Amino acid sequence: MTDAPVRTLLLWCPDWPVLAAEVVDGVPATGPVAVLHANRVVACSERARVEGVRRGLRKREAQGRCPQLTVVEYDPGRDARAFEPVVAAVEELVAGVEVVRPGACAVAARGPSRYLGGEEAAAEQIIEHVAQTCAVEAQVGIADGVFAAGLAARTGRVVPPGGTPAFLAGLPVEALGRPALADLLRRLGVRTLGDFAALPAGDVLARFGFDGALTHRLAAGRDHRPLAVRRPPADLTVTAEYDEPVDRVDAAAFAGRALAEQLHDRLAGHGLACTRLGIEAVTAHGQELHRVWRHDGLLTAAAIADRVRWQLDGWLTGSNGRGGAGRARPTAGIIRLRLIPDGVIAQAGLQPGLWGETGEERERAHRALSRVQGILGPEAVFTAVLGGGRSPADQVRLVPWGDERLPARPGGPPRPGESARPGEPPWPGRLPPPAPAVVLPTPLAAVVHDADGEPVVVSARLRLSAPPARLTLDAARPMEITGWAGPWPVDERWWAPAEAHRRARFQVGLANGTALLLVVEAGRWLVEAIYD
Amino acid sequence: MAGHMVVGSAALAGLVRPASAPDPAGGHRVLPVAPELTGLLPSRGLRRGSTIAVAAGQPRHNGGASLVLALLAEASRAGSWCAVVGVPTFGAGAAAELGIALDRLALVPNPGPEWATVIAALIDGVDVVVTAVPAAVSASVANRLAARARQRGSVLVPYGRWEGADVTLQVVRGAWEGLGPGRGRLRRREVTVSARGRGAAARPKEIKVWLPDDELTRVIPRAVASAVGGPTAGRSRPVAPPGRTVAGVSRRGALTLVGPA
Structure with missing residues (x-):
């Protein structure tokens, strides 16, 4: 390791949490927006800042200064997700990117500045490229060390080589990003990083501890930490292009098989297996069909070829299994087939059984x-x-x-005799065993009469108009009810009006020995299941 | 898994064979059934290659579906693969309660016009194939499927009308217990099953079993609900005491013998 700090180029996107909210959730960042964490503002948009919103304000206070403020909850996951395309865009130009935090990423400046013709030129090109591919405004700072480069990026400066200590010396101690320490230093009369750096290192360590000693080194421009370079994920996707459009399913499946073998080789080379596989087909007219297939074991080449065939079969016959309009049939042959492994796991996780369940019989089945x-x-x-x-x-x-x-x-x-297992919801109101052996996919309408021939009604308070005596199923002869129990109320998903159900269940035994599970919903009797 | 580890080496003896020996696919192995039902079947189990039909009872829905599930349960628990074809109303909850391993059970709810092809394909790879018999099945197709099952060593269990099965089981009577006028809940059912067939099974037999048994439900407190407005006489009349059980059966449950075999 050399003594000199690494010359670093840092790309910084101002107000990143606000931008991320725009990218992911569609909150317009041009309006007054504040991102809050634990009722405190952590970031705000330019408009909000003009209105007087600052970091650290309470929600009520911020809204008081800017009544039309849009408030967004802080979500580090969202910030990181939204930053991923920006990192990818930077990686297209330069290699070895470190993501400092969502909103800031650093690269060693030496390579890009030589390749792109100077540090300023490199900075300009990177900003331009990020703006074009992600529509994100960014600033670049170049200095010795990540810390100094981060501060330089705030003002978009390129600090000349060796000028970093001088650049840092003029900055206030708040730039360290440690409010408690900065406050203490101010009260001690240390106002700038230069003042802080001038203190003897041993005294700083004794007075402020390890963290203080680390910030002292940073303030002096001695930032020796090398960049923790991110490894871009391996590209496992395999693609095949066909000059002659493939317009027959079996031919496509055959091509899929070759592709599947390629994918297998590639996955095996990385020691990986995939549990989900996306298959994407593109026709000569630009239509696309993408579907993700799941599999609990390893998808063999033959299994992948099968799935390619099924997917294209369904597409070519125009039906999607589930009636309705389905998707339009393709109008031209397929020119591109792509296999995208998803849910990639280490191959060691898939261990076939030694004998018993996962042996030959399993294979046969x-x-x-x-x-x-x-x-x-x-x-x-x-x-x-x-x-x-x-x-x-x-x-x-x-x-x-x-x-x-x-x-x-x-x-x-x-x-029986067991309440809900820990971590599982108890589902109050579900029926105890035995479970019905016949469960009707669509419930059957029934009519229930009492002894006088009047329909039996269940009131909102679960009061029966009279004991049920006869049951009529689709125009058959009425059957006598010998035993019944209920009503057992179920009120499900009342918070979502579209899916809400309010029902009362009955178990009913008929004279011929059959037992049914009946349900009353909105005054209608339905047979839900049969205890066959 | 642990369940059949404890059965011990005696039960394993029939399953273990040298790796070099050919698989006795069409062979003489008999898949186990619940001990209560062994009396109905000539080989005291599901003999590989046989056809064991379950006829729909009179009236329908009187225990036929549960009987089919009970036939599968022991074999499935012992590691066999099963398939159920043409039953869109399959009650997976009841199957799991009877002890069927759902991860080794394939369902083909709607085979459509390809029924015979699907059954033939399944016979090749699955140990027990249960199928609802479509309305129009010619005798020749039925014979061909039975012959294929015999050759491949899997058990065909048609549910419905089926001529020429080795054994035909039928639920003669079913009577639920536990449900009174406005109180209680379904607890168990006494089912009378008759068996008739060819060869060794020619003599008709009849047994009574609890299907499902009280075993599953015993621990649940009795007072589940009493309807408002319904008759409330005799608030807690006890359900009839459990029937005579065959030794060693009540532990596992869901199915108990009550009558002579």
């Missing part, structure tokens, strides 16, 4: 089920996953075969 998927389409073979929920239909989620088995709602099936 997988082959057979994949074959059925080939015949009927991917969305025809399912496995069921049990989750939480109050009705028997809510508790089950059908997952297409091969996808990740995740329940639709958190929580497991009810167990």
Whole structure:
């Protein structure tokens, strides 16, 4: 390590939290905007600053100074996400970028200044490129060390080599970014970084501790920390372009297979496996079809080729399985096929079983089920996953075969004598076992009469008009009710009017030995499930 | 997993074979069924290659679906792969309660006109194939599928009308317990299952089982709800005591023998 601090170029985007809110949430940064954390302003837009909003103000105070202020909650994740394209844009021009914090990134100045023809020219080009690709305004400062470069970027200065201590000496102690220390130094009569740097290092360490000693070195322009350069993520996407548009599904699947093998080699080279795979096809007329496939195991080349075929099959036949308009059929052949691995994990995480469940039988079953998927389409073979929920239909989620088995709602099936397991919602109001063996996908309308032949009504206070005596199912003969229990009320999602349900459930036993799960909603009786 | 580890080496003896030996695909292995149902089946289990039909009861929805699930449960628990075709109303909750491993159970709710092809494909790779029988299945198609199952060593369980099965099970009667006028809740059902068939199964048999059994529900407190406005006589009449259970069965549950085999 050399004694001299690294000459650093730092790109700084002023008021980044505000800009991030504009990029991600669409809050216009030209208006008065303040980003608040714990009721204090952490950043504000230029308009808000003109109106007198400052960092550290309380929300009420800030709104008092600027009544039309738009207030945004501080979200470090949003800031970091929004900064990613900016970093990518900088990486297009220079190598070895360190993200200092969302809103600021640093590079070693030596390379770009030689390549782009001088430090000023490099700074200009980087600002220009960022503005063009991300529509983000930025400033660049160049100095010796990241700390000094950060301060130089505030004023957009290029500090000449060796001039950093002199540049720092003129700045007030608040520039250290440690308010408590700055306050103390001021009361001790130390007003600028130059004054602070002039103090003997040993005394500073004794009086202010390690952090004080570190800031003392920074103030003196001795910032030896090397850049922690970010490693750009490996590009695992594989793409194939076809000069001759591919217009047959089997030909595309064949091409997909070759591509899949390429992807496998690339993933294996990095020791990785992917659990999700995006397949993107582009036609000669620029139509795009993108779909993400999930898989709980490793997608083999054959499995990828299958999925390419299914996806294109569905596209070419114009139907998307679920009726409706579907998407338009492509008007030309496919010229580009791209496989984008997603959910990449280390290969070591996938360990096939030694024997038992994951042996030969599993392989055989997988082959057979994949074959059925080939015949009927991917969305025809399912496995069921049990989750939480109050009705028997809510508790089950059908997952297409091969996808990740995740329940639709958190929580497991009810167990006798056991309340909710820790970390799982209790789902009060769900039915205890036994569960019905027949769950109707669409409930069946029923009519329930009392002994006098009047329809049975449940009031808002769950009072029955009369005990139910007969049940009629779609124009069949009425059946006598021998036993019944209920009403068990369920009031779900009342906070979301579109999805709200207010129901009362009944278990009903009929004279012929059948037992049904009935539900009353808005005065209508429905058969939800049959205890077959 | 731990469940069948503790069964011990005796149960494993039938499953372990030398790696060099060929897979007895069409072989003589018998998939286990719950002990209560062994009396109904000539080989005391689901013999690989056989066709075991479950006929829809009279009236419908009287325990047929639960019987199918109960047939699968033990095999699925022991590690077999199962598939259920053509049953869009499949109750996964009930299946899990009976002990079926849902991650080894594939569902094909709507096979459509490709039904026979789908069944044939599944017979190749899945140990037990349950299928609702579509309305129009010719005898030749049925025979071909049964022959394929015999050759590949998987068990075909048609649910509905099916000629020429090795054994045909049918629910004769089902009676729920636990539900009174305006109180209680469904707890268990006494089901009478009859079996008839060919060869060794020619003599008709009939047994009574609890399906599902009280076992699942015993721990839940009795007083669940009493309806407002309904008749409230006899507030806590106890549900009939659990039936005679076969030794060693009540531990695992969901299904108990109540009558002579």
